[in-house]
Amino acid sequence: MVSFDKYKSVHLLSKLSKNPIDLKKALTTSRVKQFKAKNIGFNFLFACERIDENIFNILLDLAKESKALDKIYDMQSGKKINFIENVESENTQILHTATRDFFGDSIGDKKARDKAFLEIEKLKEFLDKKNGFFENIIHIGIGGSILGVRSMYYALKGFSKKKKKVYFISNIDPDDLSRVLEEVDLSKTVVISVSKSGTTLETLTNEIFIREELKKNNLNPKNHIISVTSKNSKMDDKNRYLEVFYIWDYISGRFSSTSMVGGVTISLSLGFDIYFEVLKGANAMDRVAREKNMLNNLPLISALLSIWNRNFLKYQTNIISAYSKALWYLCFLVQQLEMESNGKSIDKKGKKVNFETGSIIWGDIGTDAQHSFFQFLHQGTDIAHIEFIGFLKSQYEKDLKIEETTSQEKLISNLIAQSIALAMGKKSDNLNKKFEGNRPSSILSCDRLTPFSFGALLSYYENKVTFEGFIWNINSFDQEGVQLGKVLSKKMLAFFAKKEKFELGEAFLKEMKD
DSSP states (O other), X not given: OOOGGGOHHHHHHHHHTTSOOOHHHHOXXXXXXXXXXXXXXXXXXXXXXXXXXXXXXXXXXXXXXXXXXXXXXXXXXXXXXXXXXXXXXXXXXXXXXXXXXXXXXXXXXXXXXXXXXXXXXHHHHHHHHHGGGXXXXXXXXXXXXXXXXXXXXXXXXXXXXXXXXXXXXXXXXXXXXXXXXXXSOGGGEEEEEEOSSSOOHHHHHHHHHHHHHHHHTTOOGGGTEEXXXXXXXXXXXXXXXXXXXXXXXXXXXXXXXXXXXXXXHHXXXXXXXXXXXXXXXXXXXXXXXXXXXXGGOHHHHHHHHHHIIIIISOOOEEEEEESOGGGTTHHHHHHHHHHHHHOOSBOTTSOBOSXXXXXXXXXXXXXXXXXXXXXXXXXXXXOOEEEEEEESSOSSOOOOXXXXXXXXXXXXXXXXXXXXXXHHOBOOSSGGGOBOOOOOEEEXXXXXXXXXXXXXXXXXXXXXXXXXXXXXXXXXXXXXXXHHHHHHHHHHHHHHHTTOOOOHHHHHHHHHHO
């Protein structure tokens, strides 16, 4: 197991990064054709990255040196990869890919795949019996138990003919839930409560809140609440829930969107067929991630470029800018995927790393973002890397020509123009109107945002983040950094429970001393 900073390719890239190419001189039509990858209907354009052919080939060598493809195969086939040597850590398989490994050649763990398919069959049976009884759906969860399914729902609700209203509750803020409860008729509402452990404070608190409201309305909570949890958890109780669907220890929350965490809510709200198409798309991109011809492996190329920007060009932040309003919540999902997975400071040997890991992820929808933070991107003192996402056709396929072009054509024109403008900049004697250029970006595009393409996009980012972790030789599948604040918050709650009078600062200092 070799440390990232010991790879030969890392030393070569370090030297080359001191003199990266000047995009203002290099960006040509032939370059655009050269730095392009295609697979399963997606085009990945990276001519506006600060690389040349030599750098790109060395990045591919880095993938070979780190055995990134072997590791992705090991993960998908069910080998235990969630561990860190020499320190106490988890020791599990990572098999979120098994929740969609039902199409074409399968390499996944058969037991995990069979368990996932049994839950799908259970879900279909439940939908046949109960789907017509509810008009409103409230999904309760936090972190990985809500970010993926919320992103999926808003991305794809244009495909549903159902007239169901969906609400997402994650925050423990009582005002958030109270606002939703004022809007819904609880007699026509089903609640999906998601917690793998069955002990998540925010989720259980919100669930109890709703249970009390149901009782106040003379409704039996058992007839209105579905549980998505691990087998034998406190929430695995059919005496208290309308139905219980399972997830497993080998599925990390932030990678759980295609499991029942997303399956129940998406199937109830948009339809099972839409959910199943998401699974097909995700599985198709999982197979792309195993592509041995690295020139066709979109998530691997994206991960390598991310590492080039983070470790060698020293860009700390990465912007996700999707030119589709439907993908408004995607950035939050990618933010968790990257920052919770790769925000680590020890490697798989349990040793402190001496290089950067992870990126700060943020962003917003184009063209809205162009009128907010793009000023910073074009002329600010810090350089951020931008990932643009776009579609040639609109989702609803309703559009109008205004001044000879459609709104969708205007949208895509803005995306392309921004990428070129950031790379090329603009000369001017007026320093206020001068643009330095050499601001890198990539473009991921396909024909249209559909359930299949969204599933593929979801898998693309899951696999990209996984490849980064494999190349850095860190463990992307635990999240110890989430735990400390939880432990301290429970101690703080003891003060409130005792109704002790105290100043917040005093309580904080006391707990820190203890």
